[in-house]
Amino acid sequence: MFEPVSVEKCSSYEQLEINKALDNAIDAIGGLDFVKEGMTIGIKANLVAAMNPDKAVTTHPALLKRLCERIVELGASVIVGDSPGGLFTPAFVKNVYKTCGLYELEEAFPGKVKLNTNLEIKDAEFPEAVSIKTFIYTAWLDDVDFIINFSKLKTHAMMGMSCAVKNMFGTIPGTTKPEYHMRFPEENAFANLMVDLNEYFKPALYVVDAIDGMEGNGPTAGEKRHIGLILASKKPYALDMVCADIIGLGINDVQTMKVAYERGLGPKSVDEVEVVGSALLPDVKISDYKKATIHQSITFEGGSAFNNVKSAVVKILFSTKPLVRPSECIGCKKCFETCPAHAITMVTKKVKGKEVLLPEIDRSKCIKCFCCQEFCPKGAMKVHENPIGKMINRK
Incomplete structure (x- = not known):
């Protein structure tokens, strides 16, 4: 059976409401039981571009603030980071942090929470991978004991949806991302790359900011769409399936979900997922959520x-x-x-x-x-x- 997925209603980014909903979402699946005193926890946010949090492109700082607070209360420290699309340089990354409203995290928890400034890269070997057996990644991930993947629910022109699985592409340095697109231009191969990264880094917890998501021309230029949810799970594949179902997508609409199923890692449908929490799926589904695109890899079986x-x-x-x-x-x-x-x-x-x-x-x-x-x-x-x-x- 796949890891349970918690779904909690949250109508706004007002801090008190967020605190309650995020706590409920995390605690419903076992909480932060892996966090111990003296550890350093890395929060891999979605910081794809330097955009105001109100644009619904990046993980909202109010959610990150509460998660940091929970971790600090357990006696651990936090590093928040990502590799945005573009130059992986101090000036570029600092501008992303500033525009996304993240410096308030360091101010709220001085000495305990910091934004990543380690911009080194490292080589990785992953023989068990399907697509990417060797790759380079952002070295700051080696500075932490566990990773928490905090993604944003958005449409995506190539993959159909950007959520938990796709968010791990941010472990690849910004200017290298286009190179990997070139190495794996076919949808199936690129989707397997995303799954490979999740299997290599194995985040201990996945959380989704779906209070305001993005529809249409996502993941950066679409339209903000209120969803009103926070979701969490210990694994990404069932979590993505639930998120997709909420916005009207299925396994054939999101290539990362399809390859995860083919690899025995994810469900075929939301019916195979145990959903916990206060929100019921039939009540939170959005029937008119605008898709990003129709996928290109549509074929008919047989060689006639x-x-x-x-x-x-x-x-x-x-x-x-x-x-x-x-x-x-x-x-x-x-x-x-x-x-x-x-x-x-x-x-x-x-x-x-x-x-x-x-x-x-x-x-x-x-x-x-x-x-x-x-x-x-x-x-x-x-x-x-x-x-x-x-x-x-x-x-």
Whole structure:
């Protein structure tokens, strides 16, 4: 049986309400029983970009504050960190911490809680991995006794959903992430990479900030959507299944859940998960949550000519690609800089009579990793669906 998943209602980021809901969510699955006096606990938050907490892109500081408080009360110290998308340098990371409102954690618990400043990287070998048997990771994770993965519930253009499993991609240094997209451009291989990282680091606890989530063009440029929940579990796979079910997704919508099931690590459906806590799943499901995209790896089994034709037609109809919206683009070159396939060039074009610098995508090189969409600071890079496929999907 899979690890139980706790689901607690929490209507706002007001501190007193958070304290009660987060405590209930954690305590319902055994609490912080692994934390002992004198330990150092690492909280791996979702700090993908320097964005205000109200944007629902990053783990909210009020939740991190309560978790830190609980750990400090047990006599341990805390390091909070992540590797944002971009340069893994002191100036860049400090700006992310500042914009995400995290310096208040150090102020609230002086000497006991600190934001990570160890920006070294290390090499890892993981022979049991499916995708990534050797990789580099952020060395600060070796400075802690246990890791707590504190993710944010969001849609994701490539994986369908960014939550507990996907959050461990932040163990890879920022500028290396696009390289790994290039190494594993196919959805199944990239999803296995995410699972490999979870199996290598084995966080002791997973918590999800789903008070405000993100729908649509996630994980950074979508729309904030109130969900009103905090979830927790000792393992990520059943936790992700519950989160997906709440926002109307299933195993075929989230590739990380699919490969986890194939590897015997996760459930096939939410019916196989023991859900505990005060919130009942039927009461908290959201029927109209906007998905990020339709996945590209839709095929029909069998090698017949007819099935090959069906697969080709479906691939065309339901394919997705990144596409810039010129009116929102500021010509910052972020997409150009982060594209692992070097499929983007910056060109000067006329828009409404004015010459502007815009990205141009070479479709023959594009691997559809959606790094350009994920790291666009203005959300100008959109996930574009085939109009006919989009119409069929809506129906």
